Amino acid sequence: MAIHILGNGPSLDLFVRDIWPDSDIFVGCNFSNEALRPHYTVIVDMRAMKQFRSAKSKGQTLNIPAVISDRANKYIAEETGGWDKVPEGRINVIEVIPLERDPKVSKKLAMNSGQHAVVHAIRNYPAVKEIHIWGTDSLWSNDIVSATDKIVRPHHKGPRLRPRVTTKWMRYWKKILRDHPNHTFMIHCPEGSTISKPLAEQDNLKVVEYA
Amino acid sequence: MKYTSRDYLNKMIAVAIENGTISASDVHRLIDVHGGNDEAAMVDILSMIWQRKKDKELLESAQVVYKNFRSDKQGDFDK
Numbered sequence: 001m002a003i004h005i006l007g008n009g010p011s012l013d014l015f016v017r018d019i020w021p022d023s024d025i026f027v028g029c030n031f032s033n034e035a036l037r038p039h040y041t042v043i044v045d046m047r048a049m050k051q052f053r054s055a056k057s058k059g060q061t062l063n064i065p066a067v068i069s070d071r072a073n074k075y076i077a078e079e080t081g082g083w084d085k086v087p088e089g090r091i092n093v094i095e096v097i098p099l100e101r102d103p104k105v106s107k108k109l110a111m112n113s114g115q116h117a118v119v120h121a122i123r124n125y126p127a128v129k130e131i132h133i134w135g136t137d138s139l140w141s142n143d144i145v146s147a148t149d150k151i152v153r154p155h156h157k158g159p160r161l162r163p164r165v166t167t168k169w170m171r172y173w174k175k176i177l178r179d180h181p182n183h184t185f186m187i188h189c190p191e192g193s194t195i196s197k198p199l200a201e202q203d204n205l206k207v208v209e210y211a
Numbered sequence: 212m213k214y215t216s217r218d219y220l221n222k223m224i225a226v227a228i229e230n231g232t233i234s235a236s237d238v239h240r241l242i243d244v245h246g247g248n249d250e251a252a253m254v255d256i257l258s259m260i261w262q263r264k265k266d267k268e269l270l271e272s273a274q275v276v277y278k279n280f281r282s283d284k285q286g287d288f289d290k
Binding site: 124 | 253255257261262265270277281285
């Protein structure tokens with residue numbers, strides 16, 4: 001049995017849902033692709049939450065159960081007029097989780113939704129020790145482009161190069177790997193991808209390359 | 212009170228009825244829609260709790276039942 005974290009980067013194309021048993025745990029991030037049948041999706045980004053508040057004709061509907069951060073909840077509940085402004089059926093929240101951050105890693109930046117998804121799944125399925133990470137291109141690239149961008153940043157064009165952000169995310173990944181030495185993390189990536197050295201040096205990280 | 216013969220679903224329904232989130236007619240609808248798929252019914256109850264009450268603590272009380280159910284189910288897969 002394994003946990004699959006489904007990021008939204010271009011390499012998510014490497015993931016073929018039907019070859020994995022339904023007994024595995026599939027966890028999406030933000031506006032995850034419903035066709036991949038994730039059990040739930042994790043949303044920490046306020047920009048994503050904003051989409052549920054938009055007018056009926058423009059807003060997004062998420063048909064996957066959602067685990068949201070308390071920051072995302074606060075954004076809707078306290079900062080943008082309350083949940084009553086969110087049309088019914090737009091989002092099915094099944095859990096509200098604390099925002100994961102570590103001031104030693106970054107004073108401002110919290111973990112991203114993929115990292116929250118990993119930490120949440122590990123806590124909820126303690127017996128499962130194999131974690132597959134898909135569609136997380138920021139592990140080998142500074143381009144943080146994501147399929148969710150089409151929804152939350154519809155006017156953005158070209159790559160989204162954010163080296164400062166990816167450096168901090170990398171530190172969070174390293175922390176996750178160190179905090180869970182008995183888990184094996186399998187990163188699925190295109191052939192020739194170079195995973196950053198501090199991560200690649202961790203014994204519990206395995207890289208699966210695809211031609 | 213026994214709402215169904217399925218333990219975890221029964222517990223979850225009891226939590227949601229006690230906190231006033233769902234009614235007997237909701238229970239009938241859930242059983243109609245989901246049949247024997249307890250997990251889908253429980254996920255629906257969780258989202259109803261949030262949708263109707265927006266109360267993190269209420270949601271957490273039902274989540275405990277859901278997590279126990281998942282953990283038991285996972286144990287079955289591991290056997």
